[in-house]
Amino acid sequence: MKNLKLKAARAGKDMSQQQLADAVGVSRQTINAIEKGDYNPTIKLCIAICRALDRTLDELFWEE
């Protein structure tokens, strides 16, 4: 399932996939895979992404 919340939060911060990837220390393709729902990140990476985007885990990764 696509992670549209992550994509929206990244766009809201005016960051490209590459910039977010650099901020959390992964490849751009990994961010792309998370947004497309092709890869489930570890909690460690989820937290790093949340910190980079100033969001909580619930806001970005909790599915209602």
Next chain:
Amino acid sequence: MNTAMALGFVTGVLVVAIVCAVLAKMAKKKGFVGKGEYDERQQIARGKAFTTAYAVLLVYLAVWIVFRSMEIPFFMEGISVMIGALLSIAVFVASAIFHDAYFKASESPRTWLIIISAVSLLNIVIGIGRLFRGETIAERLYDNMNLFVGALFVVVLVCVVVKRAMDRRAVED
């Protein structure tokens, strides 16, 4: 393969390993390659690629045993075992490249493209030279590791170029 040839082979492998280690260390020191680590998705993708490559090697060895027992000339040669290793390496590399797990997040594929091109060209030139040095193609082929190593690097090169073209076409949404 007699003792002198075996010693020559081992010496060749050692020299190549030492040269590669020195070059890799220099490249790392200059910051061209080796910065950072594979990220978590890449590590998983590389693990899957290793598994596939391992399975391919096992299948190849099974086929090799069958053909060798039938005494088919090519499979009687030691080089045919090395071809199995090269085949499994090619499978690993291709799988890793197409899953974006061959280069580290911070590495530049351009540096590797130059290195891979140089190694493949060198091996193909040496291999073709050996192929046409007075003996029949079949006899030279049995004993022509350079040609197979060159072919492996060409496969790697093609995979990198195709993947880069695919990535360029994919628009970030």
